[in-house]
Amino acid sequence: MSSGSDFSDDDRPLGAPNGSPNGRDHVNGHGHVPGQHALSASMSDDEGMSLSTSVPSRTLKRKKPIYAESSSESSEDDTPLASSPAKHATSVAIPMPGAAHATTVPTSSANGKSKAKNKASKAEPSDEYAEEGAPKRKRPVVKKEGAKPTKKKMKQESLSDDDDRGPTRKPSAPRKRKTKDESDAGSSGDEKPLAKKLAGKKARVSKAKEEPDLRKAEKSSGKSEKEGANGSPVKGKGRKKEKEEEEEVFRWWDADAQDGSVKWQTLEHNGVIFPPPYEPLPPHVKMKYNGKELDLPPAAEEVAGFYAALLESDHAQDATFNKNFFDDWKIVLKKHPPRDGTKVTTFGNCDFRPMFEYFEAEKAKKKAMSSQEKKELKRIKDEQEQKYTMCLLDGRKEKVGNFRVEPPGLFRGRGDHPKKGALKHRVRPEDIALNIGEGAPIPVPNMPGKWKEIIHDNTVTWLATWTENVNNNHKYVFLAAGSSLKGQSDMLKFEKARELKKHVDRIRQSYNADLKSKVMADRQRATVMYFIDKLALRAGNEKGSDEADTVGCCSLRCQHVTLEAPNFIIFDFLGKDSIRYYNRVPVEPQVFKNVRIFKENKDDDDNLFDRVNTTGLNKHLQSEMEGLTAKVFRTFNASITFQRLLDENNLENATLQEKLNAYNKANREVAILCNHRRTPPKTHEQSMEKVRDKYRGLKYDRMKLRHVLFKIDKKFKKNAEYVDDESDIDDDWIIAHEESLSAKEIEKAEKKFAKENEKLTEDGGEPQKESVLRERIADIEADFAALAKERGTEQAEMKREKPVEKIQESISKLTEKIKAAKLQIIDRDEGKEVALGTSKINYLDPRITAAWCKIHDVPVEKLFSKTLIVKCMFLPSVVLYLESFVRFTVPWALEVEEDWKF
DNA sequence: TTCGGGACTTAGAAGAATCACG
DNA sequence: CGTGATTCTTCTAAGTCCCGAA
Numbered sequence: 001m002s003s004g005s006d007f008s009d010d011d012r013p014l015g016a017p018n019g020s021p022n023g024r025d026h027v028n029g030h031g032h033v034p035g036q037h038a039l040s041a042s043m044s045d046d047e048g049m050s051l052s053t054s055v056p057s058r059t060l061k062r063k064k065p066i067y068a069e070s071s072s073e074s075s076e077d078d079t080p081l082a083s084s085p086a087k088h089a090t091s092v093a094i095p096m097p098g099a100a101h102a103t104t105v106p107t108s109s110a111n112g113k114s115k116a117k118n119k120a121s122k123a124e125p126s127d128e129y130a131e132e133g134a135p136k137r138k139r140p141v142v143k144k145e146g147a148k149p150t151k152k153k154m155k156q157e158s159l160s161d162d163d164d165r166g167p168t169r170k171p172s173a174p175r176k177r178k179t180k181d182e183s184d185a186g187s188s189g190d191e192k193p194l195a196k197k198l199a200g201k202k203a204r205v206s207k208a209k210e211e212p213d214l215r216k217a218e219k220s221s222g223k224s225e226k227e228g229a230n231g232s233p234v235k236g237k238g239r240k241k242e243k244e245e246e247e248e249v250f251r252w253w254d255a256d257a258q259d260g261s262v263k264w265q266t267l268e269h270n271g272v273i274f275p276p277p278y279e280p281l282p283p284h285v286k287m288k289y290n291g292k293e294l295d296l297p298p299a300a301e302e303v304a305g306f307y308a309a310l311l312e313s314d315h316a317q318d319a320t321f322n323k324n325f326f327d328d329w330k331i332v333l334k335k336h337p338p339r340d341g342t343k344v345t346t347f348g349n350c351d352f353r354p355m356f357e358y359f360e361a362e363k364a365k366k367k368a369m370s371s372q373e374k375k376e377l378k379r380i381k382d383e384q385e386q387k388y389t390m391c392l393l394d395g396r397k398e399k400v401g402n403f404r405v406e407p408p409g410l411f412r413g414r415g416d417h418p419k420k421g422a423l424k425h426r427v428r429p430e431d432i433a434l435n436i437g438e439g440a441p442i443p444v445p446n447m448p449g450k451w452k453e454i455i456h457d458n459t460v461t462w463l464a465t466w467t468e469n470v471n472n473n474h475k476y477v478f479l480a481a482g483s484s485l486k487g488q489s490d491m492l493k494f495e496k497a498r499e500l501k502k503h504v505d506r507i508r509q510s511y512n513a514d515l516k517s518k519v520m521a522d523r524q525r526a527t528v529m530y531f532i533d534k535l536a537l538r539a540g541n542e543k544g545s546d547e548a549d550t551v552g553c554c555s556l557r558c559q560h561v562t563l564e565a566p567n568f569i570i571f572d573f574l575g576k577d578s579i580r581y582y583n584r585v586p587v588e589p590q591v592f593k594n595v596r597i598f599k600e601n602k603d604d605d606d607n608l609f610d611r612v613n614t615t616g617l618n619k620h621l622q623s624e625m626e627g628l629t630a631k632v633f634r635t636f637n638a639s640i641t642f643q644r645l646l647d648e649n650n651l652e653n654a655t656l657q658e659k660l661n662a663y664n665k666a667n668r669e670v671a672i673l674c675n676h677r678r679t680p681p682k683t684h685e686q687s688m689e690k691v692r693d694k695y696r697g698l699k700y701d702r703m704k705l706r707h708v709l710f711k712i713d714k715k716f717k718k719n720a721e722y723v724d725d726e727s728d729i730d731d732d733w734i735i736a737h738e739e740s741l742s743a744k745e746i747e748k749a750e751k752k753f754a755k756e757n758e759k760l761t762e763d764g765g766e767p768q769k770e771s772v773l774r775e776r777i778a779d780i781e782a783d784f785a786a787l788a789k790e791r792g793t794e795q796a797e798m799k800r801e802k803p804v805e806k807i808q809e810s811i812s813k814l815t816e817k818i819k820a821a822k823l824q825i826i827d828r829d830e831g832k833e834v835a836l837g838t839s840k841i842n843y844l845d846p847r848i849t850a851a852w853c854k855i856h857d858v859p860v861e862k863l864f865s866k867t868l869i870v871k872c873m874f875l876p877s878v879v880l881y882l883e884s885f886v887r888f889t890v891p892w893a894l895e896v897e898e899d900w901k902f
Numbered sequence: 903t904t905c906g907g908g909a910c911t912t913a914g915a916a917g918a919a920t921c922a923c924g
Numbered sequence: 925c926g927t928g929a930t931t932c933t934t935c936t937a938a939g940t941c942c943c944g945a946a
Contacts, residue, residue, distance in 0.1 A: 462910085465908090539940065548938085552939085577939085631939095683928085837913095837931095843912090
């Protein structure tokens with residue numbers, strides 16, 4: 001796909017609107033529109049849809065509107081483009097590209113009024129399913145029972161024009177699809193999988209069927225043994241039992257398909273490692289309360305220390321953080337009061353500084369240790385942790401991921417999480433459940449206590465779990481990213497995304513048709529799909545009031561989207577991790593219209609899509625393609641865009657560096673698409689200034705050379721090549737620059753002088769007189785004085801005569817350098833808040849990179865860090881090869897043929 | 903139909919290691 | 925050969941999605 005789309009990148013920009021609620025100001029800078037498909041929707045005007053969604057459901061959770069200002073309520077047709085957009089909208093939009101392909105197949109169903117659209121489109125494609133190679137579905141189809149029942153078709157909401165209007169359901173229980181329009185979808189969904197299965201593999205079918213039952217049985221019976229017994233025979237096939245000695249590479253990707261539910265047959269591990277107990281501070285380190293030293297018992301001191309350590313961080317400036325910390329600390333203090341009976345009641349009277357300073361000093365001390373000592377310390381630590389790092393999974397040694405139990409501390413929620421600052425308790429063995437193979441030795445905790453529970457569940461991959469006290473979230477210990485388990489599911493993920501390629505045209509047609517559906521729920525869902533597909537937005541589950549207020553596609557509220565006629569939508573909301581998403585994009589007129597309708601009669605903090613939620617959306621997606629969920633679109637979009645961008649380059653005679661740049665550029669585009677950001681390093685501005693200075697220096701040098709030419713002959717001024725003005729270096733800068741140059745030269749001269757003298761004395765000679773140095777300095781100063789004179793004259797003298805051609809040559813060389821420097825500056829500045837890692841690790845199919853490296857003869861190590869490579873391989877023995885060379889590696893992704901395409 | 907439990911992926915920040923370079 | 929910048933790894937928060945009970 002993606003044929004044509006040209007990505008113009010010149011539009012970057014966007015002025016960042018200020019004031020993001022939580023203080024961060026990330027802005028997605030560009031108007032990139034991702035998916036380049038075209039929606040062929042014929043824009044027939046929809047018959048006057050009068051559906052107004054009247055009743056805005058109030059979102060339960062939302063307490064206070066965050067973006068109060070956003071002017072959004074548009075009620076009339078005409079969009080507001082008023083002020084607000086203008087404000088933000090510096091950005092430029094990029095036209096949605098390509099329009100061609102998907103379109104080609106007009107489907108009958110596309111015609112407007114039919115509400116049954118789903119059906120129609122579904123039917124036709126059936127052949128597609130058949131062709132599918134039938135990869136093993138990991139997610140067992142299982143649950144089909146669920147689907148079936150729905151047959152009920154209730155349908156209400158038909159949008160007959162008015163009545164439906166609504167959505168009527170205003171109830172506060174908002175949206176949530178009440179309707180089941182999905183029913184049809186359900187049914188069709190059913191058949192699909194079937195077809196697939198049939199087409200697919202024989203054995204598989206039976207397996208799939210069986211599994212569910214199996215699984216169920218297992219679950220209910222709990223740890224029962226039989227599951228093991230049952231399970232293994234089924235899938236067994238003897239494969240895993242092969243003699244492979246542990247260091248031999250297990251090529252799971254070649255091995256027989258794994259079933260989704262049973263994850264392992266045998267599992268041995270050493271549990272988790274607990275952090276060392278709290279060590280009280282030396283007696284001379286005491287925080288103060290009301291100016292007096294506070295003598296705290298260890299338990300209370302420990303908590304105070306958590307806070308003290310953050311004293312200079314942003315957290316300590318955060319009111320919520322401080323309050324939550326203080327509340328929790330007071331609870332601890334009640335149990336462990338200061339020894340002198342002081343009552344700690346006011347946060348403002350606390351002075352944690354002494355503790356902070358002690359920590360800083362300790363840090364400095366540690367840093368000052370010799371590298372010998374540091375190494376020794378590290379060795380000891382590694383030794384202690386050694387046994388936790390690996391486990392035995394089906395007889396193979398595999399790396400464990402986070403085997404260190406999270407130490408106690410203050411909860412660092414992102415954005416404005418209502419619980420940030422709360423005390424996270426120390427986790428004890430009593431809190432932890434271990435999952436381990438039956439019969440495997442039970443590890444002994446490295447601190448006093450007994451495990452909460454030992455289970456033997458081979459349908460899950462975790463080794464240990466506990467519940468964290470602040471949010472009651474579950475924490476797990478899993479295998480490392482490079483393990484077979486993770487590798488497998490990673491590969492499945494990408495295969496699923498690739499599968500979407502085959503269905504995406506049809507899916508787009510179908511949602512395009514639905515954009516005009518008379519059923520409000522369908523129309524909203526289609527609109528949601530349009531955004532998810534084009535902008536790679538996240539699904540957007542509902543969130544609770546005790547979490548930060550962030551949204552995804554389904555949970556967008558009216559305040560998050562602004563319409564700008566004729567066809568722009570401005571998104572401005574906080575997404576995952578409270579990262580701001582800002583994007584101004586052109587959309588299909590129908591989408592524009594829909595959003596206008598959806599916003600009608602709603603308040604800013606009402607849900608934009610009041611009839612859609614992620615569950616319903618995913619259910620629908622499943623009916624379009626087995627295993628399809630909203631997040632698959634993100635993976636698909638990222639990888640396919642990446643592949644396309646890489647393919648667009650012509651790297652015929654490119655140098656290695658140019659190739660790497662091209663790769664990184666593509667990577668960055670994807671990161672931007674997915675809105676992956678980072679806060680620029682504190683030092684960014686400063687290092688930016690340095691680069692800019694270098695750039696100006698080059699420009700200065702070139703200017704001087706030009707002036708030399710001008711002096712030789714005025715005619716050069718006419719030469720277009722030399723007219724370049726130095727608009728980016730002003731007089732002040734020139735003066736400063738010349739001064740610094742002169743200072744540098746003098747310093748150099750002094751050093752040289754000193755060195756010469758040293759040598760002379762060494763050889764038994766006499767040192768030179770000071771006057772020699774003074775003379776040299778005078779010369780330098782004279783040179784610079786001459787330069788000062790030249791300022792503004794457009795004429796310059798050359799210290800050493802050079803033929804004109806040489807000068808011209810130097811100028812063009814400088815011009816090149818200047819261009820490169822400029823690019824580098826832009827690059828760096830634009831990249832300052834884009835994080836490339838996340839997409840590289842999670843969204844870009846590593847096989848794209850592997851194949852690309854093969855074609856262009858680029859060593860993978862230049863692009864993938866060691867851990868990333870390991871992720872594509874996963875066995876230690878393989879990793880060793882890596883050091884010597886990638887030829888021998890057998891990571892699942894690195895084995896691809898060079899013509900492999902996503 | 904909602905709700906919450908559960909398991910697993912995705913995410914940016916913080917910390918550690920390595921690099922570049924004066 | 926330190927040291928400041930850059931890159932990689934670790935840490936754990938915050939999502940997605942599924943499931944089953946009420």
